[in-house]
Each structure stands twice: as structure tokens, then as C-alpha cells.
Amino acid sequence: MNGHGGDRVAARTQRRSPLAVQLLLLLAEEPMHAYRMQQLIRARHKDRIVNIAQRNSVYQTLDRLLRAELVEVADRVRTPGRPERTVYRLTDAGRGTLDGWLKEMLSTPAREFPEFPVALAALAHLTPELAAEYLEERAQRLRARLRQAESDAEQAEGMGLPRMFVLEDEYQQALTETELRWVKGLVDELRSGSLTWDRQWLDAVSARLGPPETDTDDDTATP
Template identity: 35%
Template sequence: MSKRPVSNPLALAVLSCLWERPMYPYEMTTSMRERGKEDSIRLNFGSLYSVIKTLEKHGLIVVAQTEREGNRPERIVYAITEAGRREAHEWLRELIDTPAKEYPAIETGLSLITMLPPDEALELLEKRAERLGADIAARELSLTGEAAAVPELFMVEFHLRLAMLRAERDYIAGLAERIREREVGGIEMWEGLHELLAQGLSMVEIQRMIEAGDFGQEVADLFSS
């Protein structure tokens, strides 16, 4: 992806708000929360002011006017510039068109799961699947009532998130089941490794055993890969 003058996704949300009409910061946060954007974009008031100042510095938004009501603090109303409109358009095209490598925490955890004993990993995976199931059920419930009347166009990110949660839940539950049934490739190696660790051997000692040819080939392959 190309280098953007401002890369925080909250900045694009601000540009989107101002694309509609000039607003002051509190209006922006209210608008985003009312539309459920907090589920897709990390939103907090402190970050918002920092993002607004950065957008202003790069000429993507400007101060349109200041307002004061009675003894209340002065409110600054911001507006998007033509440069801001172009930036928002190009940024949005890039986000939708070009897949980007992301680093979800669960991928990190799964990539290092052999550090845990199989039984412990199984327990944690089953708990995660349960929590994902509860999250999915709550989201599905939120689609009833008034929300059911909201056009799909305005909830596409919600449905994408729901689909991703379902896919993760199904994979995690399936992985847990295969570990329970000892159907995961390399399960004997994984169990053997932790049996030796439970006996008090260190990883350094296990690696020496591998180098001496005193351990199973599967474990040897694991450490040589």
C-alpha cells in the first residue's frame, strides 16, 4: 500500500464525517457511535483530537468556524478540503481493493501453541470457541427488532465481522476436537516433548538428545525446520 500522510483509520472516519458536512469533534464521535463504527474503528476522544490536528496540518481539513453558546467553551467546526476529499477517496479505494497483511493475536498464539502442553492448549481452545459462540449469538440477537429494518448497505462491516467470527469459531472448535481425538498431525511429537519437559528436562537438553539421535524423528524435524 502507498504511504499516506495520515495512516490511523480514525482519520478516514473523520474525513468521512466531514465529507457529509462540517462538524465539531463531539459531533463526529456521536455520529460514529450512533452508527456502530466503534466495532470497526478504535475510537477515543484523546486520539480524535490528535488525528484532527494531524489532518489539519496536512491540509486535509480546515477550521470552518468557531461557535459559542452562552458560557460554554468555544466549539471549533471543521470542514474537509478538496485535498481531503481526494485523500479519503483514494484511501478508501485502496482499503477495499488491496488485501493487506494483518497480524491478529490469535494467529500469533496458534503459531506458538506447541509451547503449551496439548491438554492445556485444548482447554484454552474450547474456552475460546465458547466465547466466540457467545459473541456470535449476541450479535445475531442485535440484528432483530429495529436493527432488522436497517438496510444491509449500512451494516456490511457488521456482517463481515460476523462471518469472520463464525469462521474462526468453526476452525477453533474443529481444531480442539481434532486435538481431543489425537487426529492433528504431529500430536505424538507434541505430547512427547511435553512429557520430557514434565520430567524436568530443559529444552537445551532435549535439543542435545535430538542432535545425538536419541529422540523421535518428528521432534528432530521440528527443531531443524
């Protein structure tokens, strides 16, 4: 395989993202332009699982998919009074890559780095009282999210929408319910004092769990 071919293969195997997957899925339905993709993502409520808050995110992702030869330009259309729009379609390589991505995403739990565990790991930086206050605010927002999810589920049922099209909503709701139970339990422990800390206790734990002393000076060690 020549160098250019190797570059193309490498390009197809990188930069997987939720938005890239969603765009390939839309193009698997039919060729379309970026604005229609944005409209469909919002109309189908997929903006709850992919981030299109930034105005150019769809265009930037499409540009990466185009360079990776996962999509190609099918046409350029101009409607009176509107700018010219580029219509994209899925390539054979894009279809194969999409199938591979879905297999991996469904079969293999991803190593993700969400913010909440980072904040939990830093909880000792706060007082127990302040930690409980912040976590109670989170619990309130989780309750509001669940109420919205229940309303959306009722609406989907009323529309006769098949369950196949709301599986991601079921999953998100299950995660939210589980997180809310856990957060409420943690708040209860903080409020009751069964989970607590102070500076003296933290200093003692830090001294006991600190790294062992060695004779090697890292600054002078040979790499």
C-alpha cells in the same frame, strides 16, 4: 515542486488508519466538531470497527489530518456553559485522499498483523490440554459475539435500516462464524489427541528443522 509542497504531498499519503477514514467520511457529510464525531461513531455503532476507546484518539487523529491538510478549521463555536469547540471541514485534498484510500482498502487485501495468529504460532509453548482450554474459552466468546450480531441484525431489520448500512456487520458476522467453526474443530482435535505434542517430539522437530550449519561466522562476516 518546492520542498514544502513535497512535504504536504507526503503527509497526505501516510498514516492511513480506520479512524482517520471514519473521520473523513463524517466530514464528507458536513462540517462538525470532534465531540459530535464521537457521538455519531457510537450512535451508528462504528466503534465496533474503529477504536475510540482512548478518550483523545479522535482529537489526536484530527490533529494529524489537520497537519496533513486533509481537514481544515471551518469555525470555532461556543455554547453557553460549554468550552469552545473547533468545527472541522473536509478539504479538496482530504476528499481526494479519502477516495484513494477507499479504492485501495476495497481492492487490495491489507497485510495485517492480528494477535491470534501470533498466539497460534506459539501454541507449542503450552500443553495440548491448556491450549484446548484456552481455545474453548475463545469459542464461547465467539458464540456470544454471534448472538449479539444476530440480535443487532434483527434490530436493524425492525428499524427498516437498508442493508447498505450494515454491510460491515454482515462481514464481521461471516468472519466470526468461520473462525468459530475452525476453532471448534481445532479444540476437537486437541481433545481427541489427533493433534498433540510433547517436549521430546518438539525437541526432535527442532533439531530436524533447525538452520543449516555454515562455515561463515555471522559475527565476523563483512556487511
